[in-house]
Amino acid sequence: MAQRPAFLSSDPAGLPARRAALRLMDAVLRRGETLDVAEHAALQGIRNPADKALARAIVGEALRWLVDLDALIDSATRMPLAPDAKARAVLRLMLAQWLRLDTPPHAVVATGLELLDGGPRRLAHGVFSTLNKQAVTLPQVPTLPDRVQARWGALVAEVAPGLASPPPLDLTLKDPAATAEWAGRLGGTSLMPGHVRLARGTRVEDLAGYAEGAWWVQDLAASLPARLLGPGEGRSVLDLCCAPGGKTLQLAAAGWQVTGLDSSAKRLQRVEQNLARTGLAADLVQADARTWGTAERFDAVLLDAPCTATGTCRRHPDVLHRIGQGHITDMAALQADLLVHAQSLLRPGGMLVYATCSLEPQEGEAQAATVPLTPAPVTEQDLPAGIAPTPEGWVRTHPGMLAQHGGLDGFFIARWHLSA
Numbered sequence: 001m002a003q004r005p006a007f008l009s010s011d012p013a014g015l016p017a018r019r020a021a022l023r024l025m026d027a028v029l030r031r032g033e034t035l036d037v038a039e040h041a042a043l044q045g046i047r048n049p050a051d052k053a054l055a056r057a058i059v060g061e062a063l064r065w066l067v068d069l070d071a072l073i074d075s076a077t078r079m080p081l082a083p084d085a086k087a088r089a090v091l092r093l094m095l096a097q098w099l100r101l102d103t104p105p106h107a108v109v110a111t112g113l114e115l116l117d118g119g120p121r122r123l124a125h126g127v128f129s130t131l132n133k134q135a136v137t138l139p140q141v142p143t144l145p146d147r148v149q150a151r152w153g154a155l156v157a158e159v160a161p162g163l164a165s166p167p168p169l170d171l172t173l174k175d176p177a178a179t180a181e182w183a184g185r186l187g188g189t190s191l192m193p194g195h196v197r198l199a200r201g202t203r204v205e206d207l208a209g210y211a212e213g214a215w216w217v218q219d220l221a222a223s224l225p226a227r228l229l230g231p232g233e234g235r236s237v238l239d240l241c242c243a244p245g246g247k248t249l250q251l252a253a254a255g256w257q258v259t260g261l262d263s264s265a266k267r268l269q270r271v272e273q274n275l276a277r278t279g280l281a282a283d284l285v286q287a288d289a290r291t292w293g294t295a296e297r298f299d300a301v302l303l304d305a306p307c308t309a310t311g312t313c314r315r316h317p318d319v320l321h322r323i324g325q326g327h328i329t330d331m332a333a334l335q336a337d338l339l340v341h342a343q344s345l346l347r348p349g350g351m352l353v354y355a356t357c358s359l360e361p362q363e364g365e366a367q368a369a370t371v372p373l374t375p376a377p378v379t380e381q382d383l384p385a386g387i388a389p390t391p392e393g394w395v396r397t398h399p400g401m402l403a404q405h406g407g408l409d410g411f412f413i414a415r416w417h418l419s420a
């Protein structure tokens with residue numbers, strides 16, 4: 001069972017958080033919105049940060065364990081509830097609180113049934129009470145939705161254990177030489193120079209080093225693509241699809257002259273804020289990376305392409321339920337165009353790194369196989385201990401890897417150079 005977060009209380013006054021959780025889950029499952037987008041509207045009007053955190057935690061657990069929660073609900077009703085029935089949605093949230101967040105059953109009932117104003121309260125109460133009397137439990141590892149299982153095949157057994165709990169908090173340091181110092185100051189551990197891992201639930205704004213920009217939040221796997229370009233020593237790099245800027249910051253901190261390009265003006269503002277906080281510099285361009293023209297040719301191009309983000313399923317479990325083959329095909333077409341244009345912006349001898357935070361081979365391995373440049377295979381020394389490159393010299397990470405240390409996001413990364 002997940003550790004009980006401090007913000008949880010058995011006070012039925014926590015109703016606004018539960019109402020927000022219901023809105024949030026509805027936006028994801030019925031309207032197909034991302035958790036990030038849905039949060040903006042669903043959490044509006046909730047002032048208390050603890051209530052927001054509670055709403056997020058409930059929905060996160062409900063989405064991670066949705067298949068298993070539904071199986072429990074179905075085991076306790078003679079008449080199956082429709083997949084989109086409000087009573088099912090409320091029961092999912094109630095069970096997630098009881099079975100994953102350790103909320104006492106009386107508090108779950110007091111706040112849960114209120115959400116079914118004018119609806120089948122007796123039915124929901126009956127289902128919850130039956131399961132409570134049976135003292136049901138969840139499996140050790142979440143069952144993934146059928147279509148995810150169909151796509152991931154044998155990988156499911158390796159990935160699913162990594163989804164049982166929300167991930168820890170990873171930081172990338174501006175100065176990798178100070179890794180031991182920051183790990184000590186922040187009470188974290190490190191899996192690589194420049195990386196510090198903290199317990200989940202830590203509020204970043206309260207941590208030492210945040211205000212002065214000594215680090216930024218970035219999953220360990222997400223830090224690998226920029227690391228593969230090595231020290232910049234004043235050379236030029238084009239960071240394509242750069243916002244919100246995690247890799248831009250890494251490259252600037254490693255001594256590259258960075259041009260960061262993204263199509264979203266709003267997201268570029270976040271890159272600017274991140275550069276300002278960390279005191280790092282980059283030229284920013286708002287443009288479409290499929291067509292952006294310039295006479296300049298770069299010593300390196302990093303293409304962290306837009307993708308379905310199924311590799312971030314630990315922190316964004318909505319992807320398990322939202323993403324289907326249509327999204328993957330659309331993203332793969334966009335990535336193919338981006339990858340072709342990225343190659344045209346390299347100078348002879350220049351290095352290209354391609355990355356996506358997706359677990360779908362169409363967005364990773366299949367894209368890399370089309371690149372006609374000279375492979376620059378990744379070696380074990382480039383990676384955290386315990387992660388090996390593929391036989392092709394590519395990197396494939398997933399949430400089940402480094403499980404004893406808290407896992408990591410799913411990424412695909414490949415590297416080439418343009419022959420001089």
Ligand SMILES: C[S@@+](CC[C@H](N)C(=O)[O-])C[C@H]1O[C@@H](n2cnc3c(N)ncnc32)[C@H](O)[C@@H]1O
Pocket residue numbers: 240241242243244245246247248261262263264267287288289290304305306307
């Ligand atoms: C995976 S995110 C990039 C994350 C970023 N590299 C980082 O490390 O913080 C993908 C980005 O691609 C941008 N994007 C999507 N389509 C684009 C296009 N055609 N041209 C340029 N940027 C695009 C999105 O706005 C988004 O910011």
